[in-house]
Amino acid sequence: MDGTYNGPARQGPVRFVSPVTLNLERIYTQNRINIQKRHGRVPEPAPGPAAKGKPRLLLMGQRRSGKSSISSVVFNKMPPNETLFLESTARVQKEAMRSFMDFQVWDFPGQLDFFDPNFDQDAVFGEIGALIWVIDAQDEYLDAINRLNMTILNIQPAYSNINIEVFIHKVDGLSEDYKLDIQRDIMQRIQDELSDHGFENAPINFHLTSIYNHSIFEAFSKVIQKLIPHLPTLEALLNDLCRSCRFEKAYLFDIVSKIYVATDSSPVDMPSYEICSDYIDVIVDVSEIFGWAPRPEDYVKALEGPPWNKKLEDQTGCGAAESCIVLTDQKRPIMLREVNTYLVLVAIMKEGSYEKMPLVTMNVETVVKGLLEVLEITKQRNGVEDGR
Numbered sequence: 524m525d526g527t528y529n530g531p532a533r534q535g536p537v538r539f540v541s542p543v544t545l546n547l548e549r550i551y552t553q554n555r556i557n558i559q560k561r562h563g564r565v566p567e568p569a570p571g572p573a574a575k576g577k578p579r580l581l582l583m584g585q586r587r588s589g590k591s592s593i594s595s596v597v598f599n600k601m602p603p604n605e606t607l608f609l610e611s612t613a614r615v616q617k618e619a620m621r622s623f624m625d626f627q628v629w630d631f632p633g634q635l636d637f638f639d640p641n642f643d644q645d646a647v648f649g650e651i652g653a654l655i656w657v658i659d660a661q662d663e664y665l666d667a668i669n670r671l672n673m674t675i676l677n678i679q680p681a682y683s684n685i686n687i688e689v690f691i692h693k694v695d696g697l698s699e700d701y702k703l704d705i706q707r708d709i710m711q712r713i714q715d716e717l718s719d720h721g722f723e724n725a726p727i728n729f730h731l732t733s734i735y736n737h738s739i740f741e742a743f744s745k746v747i748q749k750l751i752p753h754l755p756t757l758e759a760l761l762n763d764l765c766r767s768c769r770f771e772k773a774y775l776f777d778i779v780s781k782i783y784v785a786t787d788s789s790p791v792d793m794p795s796y797e798i799c800s801d802y803i804d805v806i807v808d809v810s811e812i813f814g815w816a817p818r819p820e821d822y823v824k825a826l827e828g829p830p831w832n833k834k835l836e837d838q839t840g841c842g843a844a845e846s847c848i849v850l851t852d853q854k855r856p857i858m859l860r861e862v863n864t865y866l867v868l869v870a871i872m873k874e875g876s877y878e879k880m881p882l883v884t885m886n887v888e889t890v891v892k893g894l895l896e897v898l899e900i901t902k903q904r905n906g907v908e909d910g911r
């Protein structure tokens with residue numbers, strides 16, 4: 524209980540392994556055993572940065588389906604209109620994302636042939652977190668479906684644990700009915716083809732996405748959440764918070780990408796997600812101007828000197844950003860509380876609950892402490908400095 528180790532004497536140096544790494548190692552070992560069983564050979568470990576055990580998201584699909592646009596809009600804050608000028612990807616683009624959980628995004632050129640014997644499948648699929656297949660809904664999609672089916676059938680025997688996520692993309696401008704028709708048609712064609720090849724109930728998830736609204740962030744949130752081993756604990760904390768503070772909805776957001784890492788169990792509705800996500804932008808901008816966290820040393824010294832003669836953290840109520848607004852149209856307050864450098868808690872409160880703000884602040888403070896403890900336990904060793 525006091526944090527010291529009381530078990531039997533350890534053999535050799537202690538290795539700190541986060542559950543994310545552990546999970547990936549387990550999947551990778553399982554894949555290697557599968558390959559060994561089927562092909563009688565043991566594949567080499569995946570080379571390069573991937574071998575370090577960071578979950579990897581592979582963006583695949585036909586040319587011009589929107590892979591690079593998705594990666595640029597979600598992870599590099601590119602305005603959607605500017606993706607019109609993106610050039611076709613010639614080589615695999617690998618980007619390392621440094622956030623509450625380090626992961627990589629690999630953007631594949633549409634024309635790449637995964638079935639070329641020279642293509643090192645194990646290096647690509649060996650330590651994968653999720654395979655995201657992008658289908659352009661505004662274009663003829665039969666070829667894209669055939670290629671996806673071929674890819675699944677090809678990799679499934681050796682890498683059976685891969686999460687396959689299909690983004691039915693560019694659905695902006697399509698009517699609600701038409702979107703659902705397309706989704707139904709694509710799902711049917713994929714499942715039929717796979718079951719004809721004896722691959723029943725393939726674990727494939729479908730998302731309707733567009734870079735011109737928040738649907739792409741929502742889809743990525745769902746993909747990333749599957750990679751978080753302590754997700755049930757985070758969700759339980761948010762459920763408790765919603766119950767004790769009478770929140771309608773609470774989200775734990777990644778500040779930079781605006782992907783939500785966890786939410787309570789009530790259904791996600793797009794307007795609430797959008798408003799919370801936009802609120803983060805406002806607060807981040809305001810705290811860039813008025814916040815004092817990363818200020819020059821001299822400036823901080825002056826503030827801590829006479830006449831105050833106190834450390835800055837003792838002069839302020841809370842070092843992290845904290846805010847609450849009431850929207851005039853809905854009368855429902857929205858509260859935001861920074862959890863650490865990467866994460867922020869945003870919640871929509873019930874109408875008229877503004878008077879209970881002191882109690883809410885106290886409960887939020889406790890839940891933030893809990894969240895930090897959970898994150899601390901699972902922090903990767905080479906990870907990031909949490910907290911400010």
Ligand SMILES: Nc1nc2c(ncn2[C@@H]2O[C@H](COP(=O)(O)OP(=O)(O)OP(=O)(O)O)[C@@H](O)[C@H]2O)c(=O)[nH]1
Pocket residue numbers: 584585586587588589590591592593605606607608609610611612613631632633634692693694695732733734735
């Ligand atoms: N309407 C609409 N257009 C999009 C969307 N996403 C991407 N696009 C457009 O689709 C075009 C192709 O996008 P890219 O991101 O270059 O496609 P890609 O899949 O990376 O293409 P390759 O690099 O050739 O494999 C660009 O003109 C984008 O602006 C979307 O959600 N809606």
